[in-house]
Amino acid sequence: MDGRRFFEVADRLRASASEAERRTSISRSYYALFNVVLGVLSAQGVIFRETPDDHYTLISYLNKAHNRTAGMVGSALKDLRLEPNRADYDMKATVDARTSEFLYLKATRAIAQFDAIPPPDLQEIVVRIQQLS
Secondary structure, eight states: OOTTHHHHHHHHHTTOSOHHHHHHHHHHHHHHHHHHHHHHHHHTTOOOOSSTTHHHHHHHHHHTSSOHHHHHHHHHHHHHHTHHHHHHHOTTSOOOHHHHHHHHHHHHHHHHHHHTSOHHHHHHHHHHHHHHO
16 A cells, blocks of 8 residues: 555544544654655665664664755654654643644655655665665
């Protein structure tokens, strides 16, 4: 499955009157970004272990790739990483439409930045990441 499909779900639910749906939007926004970036890099030869640590490994790789755009995407992933946990487990917090909208837009901007990386630059990023592992 293409991780981008999660953005469709997040988009439908981000302004919902239902807090449970807004919380789901937050989770789907993060996982869409994570799965798309992980999938592209994996297809380019970057090896991930398919463990929960892959979330932090991906963030670290992007931030250490010596590419401004990759670093911005890594920072967005880092910022968004804790949000699904809050949305899924912190039942005392209130998640309003403004919050789910903000996080959805942050994730969609990050994927647009990642998608705009020219192929030669993406290949450089992959080589640098492979040197890290």
